[in-house]
Amino acid sequence: MxxxxxxxxxxxxxxxxxxxxxxxxxxxxxxxxxxxLQVWRWHVTMFASILNRMTGGALSVGAGLVFLWLLALAFGPDAYATFTDWMGSPLGLFVWFGLTVALCLHLAGGVRHLIWDAAVGLSPKTADALSWASIIGGVLIAVAFWALLFASGRIAL
Known part of the structure; x- marks a missing residue:
């Protein structure tokens, strides 16, 4: 240094x-x-910031998948059945799960930034705690959502 x-x-x-x-x-x-990056010491607020940017990019891909879903719906029953077969496969469900995790992490990161925008939680310890809470909370919300989907029988492997 x-x-x-x-x-x-x-x-x-x-x-x-x-x-x-x-x-x-x-x-x-x-x-x-x-x-x-070689000089900076990694910490959780840095990781949460990078993760928030990455989830924003992943959600852009997810928006493209939603567009393809609407396009398949517009092209009729055969196109829609093909799309749902692909997205209902284990690989497709893995993609949707990943997008759900990205959405929940991005939402939790946005809430963290709203708290910071209110000038609350800006001390290093509190900022670290909020960052950990947003990461862990986002993952837990996504896992709970998919557990409910599987428990309700709406999705099966």
């Missing part, structure tokens, strides 16, 4: 830097490079 040069310390002059820790901007100012 790099340290900032001390004022008046000629040995740490950023204009003479040979380590690549500094960059000259187009306006001529010398600025330190931003640290990257």
């Amino acid at each position: 790099s340290t900032s040069p001390l004022p008046g310390d000629a040995s740490n002059d950023p204009t003479d830097d040979q380590t690549g820790r500094f960059v000259v901007q187009p306006n001529g100012r010398v600025r330190p490079l931003s640290p990257h």
Whole structure:
């Protein structure tokens, strides 16, 4: 990890830097490079943020599957039967389960951000606790939903 040069310390002059820790901007100012993932210590709030972005991308794929479902419905009974056969297979159910987990995690992450937007829970310990709660809560809600689906007999393998 790099340290900032001390004022008046000629040995740490950023204009003479040979380590690549500094960059000259187009306006001529010398600025330190931003640290990257190798420098940052991983913590749960970082993981929850990355997970929230990934679930948003997965939900975009899920929106495409819902569009295909509506398209199959519009093309008639044969197309709809083909789609439901594919999506009712074990692989299709696994995809729908994954999308349900993504939806629940994204929803829980959104609730976490609403709490933070109200300026509540911003201390490091509370932010970590909220992040863990959103991750664990999102997974538990998705598993409970699918357990209810299987228990009701609406879905079977």
